[in-house]
Amino acid sequence: MSSIKLSNPKRNNSNKRNKSSWFDYYAGYSPEFVEDALNYLNLSLDSVILDPWNGSGTTTQIAEDLGYRAIGYDINPVMLIVAKAKGIDNKYLKNVEEEAHELIDESHNCVIEGTNDDPLSIWLHPSSVLIFRKLEMAILNKNLVSDKGKLQKYNFESISSKVAFYYLGLFKTIKKLLFPFRSSNPTWIKRPKLTSERMKINEDEVFESFLTSMTEMVSSIGTESSKKKVKNRAIISVNTSESLPLSSNSVDAIITSPPYCTRIDYAIATVLELAILGFSSENYLTELRNKMIGTPTIIKEPIEIKKEWGTFANTFLKLVAEHESKASRSYYYKVYLQYFNSMYNSIKEINRVMKGGSYCILVVQDSYYKDILIDLSTIFSEMGESLSWRVENKISYQNKRTLASIHQDTRKYRKSSAVSESALIFQKVN
Ligand SMILES: C[S@@+](CC[C@H](N)C(=O)[O-])C[C@H]1O[C@@H](n2cnc3c(N)ncnc32)[C@H](O)[C@@H]1O
Structure with missing residues (x-):
């Protein structure tokens, strides 16, 4: 592995001509980050690169352009369209x-x-x-x-x-x-x-x-011909990260950013695009929201806390359940319980499809519940360790995000809207 220098994952449309300006996805990361990550991994071109939370298709677009075999899944059909559009020649x-x-x-x-x-x-x-x-x-x-x-x-x-x-x-x-x-x-x-x-x-x-x-x-x-080396079209489809339609040990690298833990409702944010696609009945929307990791909706099935989620996640849940603020135990605790449960199921699935010795690069963003930090990089590191992943590196970035502070309560408990974003590089130990 070469020395580490990965561009900031925060999107910056001002200084470079790229396709991320086509769809203003606040959850999207920068093409430069993906390109650096792929250069850092230095894999052969027949390698399979997977993004199980492909969103607006940054990973699949860059991996495809550089000549890799790319696969991207997302639960939201709107994101399938956006990701496919970026593959246009x-x-x-x-x-x-x-x-x-x-x-x-x-x-x-x-x-x-x-x-x-x-x-x-x-x-x-x-x-x-x-x-x-x-x-x-x-x-x-x-x-x-x-x-x-x-x-x-x-x-x-x-x-x-x-x-x-x-x-x-x-x-x-x-x-x-x-x-x-x-x-x-x-x-x-x-x-x-x-x-x-x-x-x-x-x-x-x-x-x-x-x-x-x-x-x-x-x-x-612009319309200049790109320097694309496309050999294989990316496979992009609608699928949940909790059950990937791939064989075990089939993927050479994962580059992705998991859904945020900020109670932002991704399905509702794309309600107009879903309507264009013809998918907006109340039943459909409820079903989609329930399948989305990080959803603010509560799913009925009971969930048991698992020690494999790690010390931080377990302690955090206890702090939320005991928090003095309204609905902490009755609502917010359940939201986070769902998040950790679905996230752990997904990480296990990702681990299953990764080849031994392969790498998984996750971009995660810290957030808060009231005054309690949700340190996602520690939570993911602990989940990874329970599956025998080795943390090869962690790069931290300080970004100013406005969306982190859209909730009124966030503003009440904290003055700054600066958030810390990290790129975690894991290796699956054989
Ligand atoms: C942080 S975004 C990824 C953004 C992406 N890196 C980009 O550049 O656009 C996380 C994505 O996970 C998707 N998602 C949420 N729950 C999911 C699930 N259960 N299975 C697959 N995708 C899911 C959301 O629709 C969202 O697009």
Whole structure:
């Protein structure tokens, strides 16, 4: 192993042209970090790189671009689309504007039946929903990359990068146009109480916003040919980290950042994008939220504390249960219990699929419950040790994050919103 120098995982779109500006994912880390991590590991190009919490697809994009065999999973279908879009070949970008105009023209010929129970109609007047759905149909009809022909809606696993890229344009369009439903909490989109409060947006507004979104994405990275060495397309799909569809001892390296432990609701934060994908029934949302690690929802099944979670996690749970503040025992204790349980199940799964001697690089962020520190780097180190992982290195970064302080109670208990982020490098001992 060479000496250690890994860029800050915090995203910084200002100084480099990269695809992370395409989707403003506050949970995302920087492409530079992944590139440095891969250079540090110095693996042969036939190596399999896995990200079990792939999010916006930073790991899969960089690993694919550098020529590795990349696999990325995420439980949220929105993130599958974002991650796939990043795999688009730069050579297609030159024609995006022309193609976007074609899609708009073709949407006029698309026929859609009924939009009443469409999730978009929570916010939009049915006539506006129809404009979006016709444009979506024109996009879906372009899924020509695979031999499977036209894409079936909801079968997003087989979506091409190009179609995913146009979906990203739809995501941006809906977010821009539904701006009036934003609230002070950036993860929360308000819902109109009365159907009469739904927005009526005309064709010109939708099309103009779509065209602008597409051209903004292209100009954010330019259309020069990339130095990609793509040999293998990344495998990207929707899956839980608690049960990975991979054989034991099959992965050469993991580079990832686990879901935060800050009670931020990732499913709700992507509710508009989920609506574009057609997935917003209350049942679906509840199911997705329940499957997400770090969810603020409480799942009914009882969970037993395990000593393998480590001393820190066990002590932390005891402190939360005994904390004087309201709902500590009745609610927050359960939230953290779920988090540690799902996280440990995932770490065990990751350990199963890793080859002996391989590396796992985790980017973790500390947070607080009221005044109690949740030292995730110690918690993960202890979980790793219980599986015989060796801590090879730990690099700490100090970042200023605004989202860490969105909860009112955080502001009450602590003055600073600075958070400590660490990159932990583990090796699975044979
Ligand atoms: C910190 S983010 C990863 C961000 C990623 N590194 C990037 O650059 O965009 C963690 C991700 O874990 C996903 N997640 C939450 N629970 C999951 C689960 N049970 N299985 C798989 N993914 C899950 C969330 O949807 C989120 O995208």
